[in-house]
Amino acid sequence: MFVLVEMVDTVRIPPWQFERKLNDSIAEELNKKLANKVVYNVGLCICLFDITKLEDAYVFPGDGASHTKVHFRYVVFHPFLDEILIGKIKGCSPEGVHVSLGFFEDILIPPESLQQPAKFDDAEQVWVWEYETEEGAHDLYMDTGEEIRFRVVDESFVDTSPTGPSSAEVASTSEEPPKKEAPYTLVGSISEPGLGLLSWWTSS
Amino acid sequence: MPWLGPRVGRSLQPRKDANSALLSNYEVFQLLTDLKEQRKESGKNKHSTGQQNLNTITYETLKYISKTPCSHQSPEIVREFLTAMKSHKLTKAEKLQLLNHRPMTAVEIQLMVEESEERLTEEQIEALLHTVTSILPAGPEAEQKKTTGCDVTMDEEDPA
Numbered sequence: 001m002f003v004l005v006e007m008v009d010t011v012r013i014p015p016w017q018f019e020r021k022l023n024d025s026i027a028e029e030l031n032k033k034l035a036n037k038v039v040y041n042v043g044l045c046i047c048l049f050d051i052t053k054l055e056d057a058y059v060f061p062g063d064g065a066s067h068t069k070v071h072f073r074y075v076v077f078h079p080f081l082d083e084i085l086i087g088k089i090k091g092c093s094p095e096g097v098h099v100s101l102g103f104f105e106d107i108l109i110p111p112e113s114l115q116q117p118a119k120f121d122d123a124e125q126v127w128v129w130e131y132e133t134e135e136g137a138h139d140l141y142m143d144t145g146e147e148i149r150f151r152v153v154d155e156s157f158v159d160t161s162p163t164g165p166s167s168a169e170v171a172s173t174s175e176e177p178p179k180k181e182a183p184y185t186l187v188g189s190i191s192e193p194g195l196g197l198l199s200w201w202t203s204s
Numbered sequence: 205m206p207w208l209g210p211r212v213g214r215s216l217q218p219r220k221d222a223n224s225a226l227l228s229n230y231e232v233f234q235l236l237t238d239l240k241e242q243r244k245e246s247g248k249n250k251h252s253t254g255q256q257n258l259n260t261i262t263y264e265t266l267k268y269i270s271k272t273p274c275s276h277q278s279p280e281i282v283r284e285f286l287t288a289m290k291s292h293k294l295t296k297a298e299k300l301q302l303l304n305h306r307p308m309t310a311v312e313i314q315l316m317v318e319e320s321e322e323r324l325t326e327e328q329i330e331a332l333l334h335t336v337t338s339i340l341p342a343g344p345e346a347e348q349k350k351t352t353g354c355d356v357t358m359d360e361e362d363p364a
Contacts, residue, residue, distance in 0.1 A: 004226075083301065149315075
């Protein structure tokens with residue numbers, strides 16, 4: 001579920017950090033900029049793996065800080081298509097089952113990708129698999145906190161950069177506050193044998 | 205013009221070659237554990253506002269990975285596993301999933317190996333399971349399950 005991504009960036013080191021080793025300052029700046037952030041079409045950045053190349057550092061007129069072009073590799077969370085992952089159920093809503101990995105929370109399993117037949121129990125706000133056996137339908141609840149094995153079937157990146165003034169005006173006239181979109185979401189599926197709550201498939 | 209990340213400057217240019225850059229959970233586990241040790245030793249600015257994001261993500265990721273089978277792996281075990289896998293003719297992504305998950309049942313193998321019904325016979329699946337479970341150590345969760353049993357039946361087994 002993790003990949004190593006090669007990136008290039010220019011790192012600015014302010015003068016008061018010049019006494020420190022350049023590599024340490026650069027590592028700290030890169031982690032400050034990227035750790036726990038989503039880069040569009042790349043994934044969720046975890047931490048710096050290594051620095052592969054440092055080009056010459058320049059000081060520009062008017063700015064006492066040094067600017068160094070750095071080639072580095074970063075550990076990024078980006079599961080590949082069809083990968084099997086295990087997470088915890090965060091909750092259920094009519095949109096589907098929400099799953100979390102702890103460090104990444106935006107995973108949704110839509111109703112059509114659940115083990116069929118499935119129904120949404122409004123009273124308990126939980127999705128239920130109506131498992132058919134010879135004795136009749138056996139309801140299996142997808143409770144919060146349960147561990148669930150799922151397959152990644154789709155991902156979507158949304159650009160959440162701030163928008164310009166014109167669209168902000170439109171947003172302020174509408175009644176609700178603008179909906180916060182997650183920059184990176186995964187869509188999962190559990191409609192195969194072996195997928196779903198781990199407790200459904202452990203052999204007695 | 206290509207779109208670039210939300211709070212990341214326009215100067216950032218990622219170049220990615222999908223397959224060759226895959227990391228196993230064990231490698232990330234090692235990296236984060238070493239990073240934690242390093243930061244503990246250097247002490248001073250772990251709590252400065254800039255480092256909060258790094259702290260959060262490394263803590264949460266380490267917490268997640270520690271509960272998977274990879275937390276008990278070592279470079280020797282991984283090497284032994286990959287050598288044993290050579291005869292089974294699986295793709296890189298399939299071997300990675302087996303390494304990360306340590307499947308114990310045939311149905312899990314079928315999930316991780318594409319078109320397994322056509323590529324593997326029942327005996328081959330059994331052989332694969334045997335290789336996986338004998339070389340890779342069980343994860344912390346599996347050991348817990350052995351002692352507490354599962355929901356439907358109470359398995360009274362001695363703790364390993």
